[in-house]
Amino acid sequence: MNGNPERLPRGRHRLSREQVVASQRARILTGFIETVAAQGYVHTSVADVLRVAGVSRETFYQQFTSKDDCFMAAYDAAVGVVLGGIGDSLGGDGAALGTLERLDGALGAYLETLAAEPAYARVFLIEVYAAGPEALARRAESQQRFVTLVAALLGAETDQERFVAEALVAATSALVTARIVASDWEGLAALRGPLVALTGQLIAGQR
Incomplete structure (x- = not known):
């Protein structure tokens, strides 16, 4: 991109x-x-x-058959790039890291990718809401892919543990979107620490 x-x-x-x-x-x-x-x-x-x-x-x-069709292709490309950036952050010695360290790396890659591609970030997280029901359905699908990824990073095995992953993804999406709307790229990067800390608290609450 x-x-x-x-x-x-x-x-x-x-x-x-x-x-x-x-x-x-x-x-x-x-x-x-x-x-x-x-x-x-x-x-x-x-x-x-x-x-x-x-x-x-x-x-x-x-x-493309229409403007909507072009949007769907662009949205899918953005999802692929974001997931690719997260995947790269988990390579190498990632398997040897602890749960929160892996999540920190993945979250950092996610935020850095959005900041590096502000136009894609706006389409990915903001304009998708204006693109109609099919785009919203595709967004819901992609959000579940992120939930599955986070659940795997957290080692979630029960429905309650997966709910923690789902809540974290939803909170992250809302916080990130607010900062992208405001073009607050410094604020976007600053979310990393608090979100990792929140995850630690959520994990501790499950034990």
Whole structure:
């Protein structure tokens, strides 16, 4: 997600059809994310995206059936990047760390990824609410993926222990969203310590 995808060279080139399609898709998604983050989903039109992405309307509709379809693809890409960042934080010696240390690393990666990609963060956590029922259903699915990840980090085995993970994910989402709305990136990073401390208290309360 970092940087803007390069436009295809003019005239003849040696790129395969697959490379051309991938480049066009990346440019459309990047243009879509940037436009929605700046204008809001409701006020973004396909024409707005075309201007930013530098592609034709025909190219857009070869890739996506509608603005909603493009949003879903962008949302899925954002979820993948965030989960990928968390996964990277758990590699290496992660298995040797304690429960709270693993959670701290995962939470740090989550917050750092959002701060590094503010446009995606707005689409991922704010504009999704304006994109209709299908987008909200997809958000609920992705939230459960995060709950499952946190539950695994905490070693949750019972329904009550999984509820702790669910409560932590919900609290984190609400706190993070509030700071992204305000573009408070320092406040976003500052959530890490208090959330880990809260998790420690919740775990202790289960024992």
